[in-house]
Amino acid sequence: MNKYQNELYAGITMEELCYLTKFRHLLLGMLIVDDDYGLSFTLPSPYDEIADNLEDIPYDLKLNEIYVTDYSQWQLKPQKKKTPKKRRIPKPYSYF
Numbered sequence: 001m002n003k004y005q006n007e008l009y010a011g012i013t014m015e016e017l018c019y020l021t022k023f024r025h026l027l028l029g030m031l032i033v034d035d036d037y038g039l040s041f042t043l044p045s046p047y048d049e050i051a052d053n054l055e056d057i058p059y060d061l062k063l064n065e066i067y068v069t070d071y072s073q074w075q076l077k078p079q080k081k082k083t084p085k086k087r088r089i090p091k092p093y094s095y096f
Contacts (some may be wrong), residue, residue, distance in 0.1 A: 015059035
């Protein structure tokens, strides 16, 4: 059996996937694991339409479809902290 990174494979259960991975994201009916946007699991029907949270997916559900592709454009980019602009304090007006 072929395994992605010697752990993940098509037909894995949600329970085993949760045990083997640290992070999981639901994105457009796809399950992204460990912030690796080159790999995704497609949720089977009806979970692809009704699962809004990972808690909505039963642990015994088999994930039969795995895709290796480039979804890096979906990756959330860290927000830059905006530094406040320095206020210019006007110089006191002098008559002399």
